[in-house]
Amino acid sequence: MALNRGRLARSGRLPCGHTIDSLWERVRSGASAVPDEHVARCRHCQTALEGLRALHAATEELAAEEVSAPPGLFDRVMRVVRTEARRGDTVPLVTGPDPASVSTTAVAAVVRFAVDTLPGQRLRARRCRVQAPPGTVDVLDVSVEVLSPSAAEWDETELRRRIAAVVSAHVGVRVRRLELDVVPLEPGEEAR
Amino acid sequence: MTGVGGGAVCVAEGVLVEPRAVARVAAAATRRVAGVVGLEPTLTGFVVELGRRVRDVATGREAADPVDGVRVETTAGGQSVVVTVALSVGGRSARDVSVDVVHGVREALDRQLGVRVDRVEVVVVDVALIPPEAAEEPGAST
Numbered sequence: 001m002a003l004n005r006g007r008l009a010r011s012g013r014l015p016c017g018h019t020i021d022s023l024w025e026r027v028r029s030g031a032s033a034v035p036d037e038h039v040a041r042c043r044h045c046q047t048a049l050e051g052l053r054a055l056h057a058a059t060e061e062l063a064a065e066e067v068s069a070p071p072g073l074f075d076r077v078m079r080v081v082r083t084e085a086r087r088g089d090t091v092p093l094v095t096g097p098d099p100a101s102v103s104t105t106a107v108a109a110v111v112r113f114a115v116d117t118l119p120g121q122r123l124r125a126r127r128c129r130v131q132a133p134p135g136t137v138d139v140l141d142v143s144v145e146v147l148s149p150s151a152a153e154w155d156e157t158e159l160r161r162r163i164a165a166v167v168s169a170h171v172g173v174r175v176r177r178l179e180l181d182v183v184p185l186e187p188g189e190e191a192r
Numbered sequence: 193m194t195g196v197g198g199g200a201v202c203v204a205e206g207v208l209v210e211p212r213a214v215a216r217v218a219a220a221a222t223r224r225v226a227g228v229v230g231l232e233p234t235l236t237g238f239v240v241e242l243g244r245r246v247r248d249v250a251t252g253r254e255a256a257d258p259v260d261g262v263r264v265e266t267t268a269g270g271q272s273v274v275v276t277v278a279l280s281v282g283g284r285s286a287r288d289v290s291v292d293v294v295h296g297v298r299e300a301l302d303r304q305l306g307v308r309v310d311r312v313e314v315v316v317v318d319v320a321l322i323p324p325e326a327a328e329e330p331g332a333s334t
Contacts, residue, residue: 098298102316170286
């Protein structure tokens, strides 16, 4: 652009006394095409106008350009929001100089998953709490509320074994204590 | 990625490595580990990374590999790398994957950049779920 900041006597003011703001307003409103006695003769104003017209044209061009979000942006934002909610409390997976931990929310999701997918049953896990006993690593205490149709027959031992197996396979820790709170659901009552 | 603290890492006399380079190598090493679904940025890290990518596009630079979820802290006394990952289990436990990530990151930083880190920390924020029946090999018992 042809504007030379060093030639401005004061901030935003040309040596002739006109301000850049007033010229910009003329360009923006389209009035720069209307003859003005001073502007028409003044080399400072003409130079500034030339630059401002170029800037205005570029701005209009950019504003008219259709901008589309990068592909997959929405999914990424949703994933970030979801995982943000899962940060917070963690339980240790590995201790030592290079520690590793896992979000309790993620472990609770694994536990609920184990309940919900018990083969041949329509159990639903609701509240789940995961804790690492103080001073331990590799073991967890888990409590989970299980919604069960009242007529359903299922083996609690099998469910316990399944939860322990799924947590061990997916997380890599042992369930030390598992508390099941079974809530019977009457026929027609929704599990969720 | 967020670089925090003392800035570039000195790996030899007159040789400095920027935290972003450390983060990129750590991110690539993490993605190579079997069982890692992806790196999970914090909300702040995501916004910063998005801004960086927009700037790269606007300035015509080739957009760098994303390093979301990798945080590099450098201190006067040394440097540490903290890696945050989301895991796909698929027959591998979060614990096993975490251990492999630590080894992979340490080895890659040392081999590619000559950076020796004091600590690599892995935080698993998500576990991808598949039914154990689907993960079982034929004939395997529960």
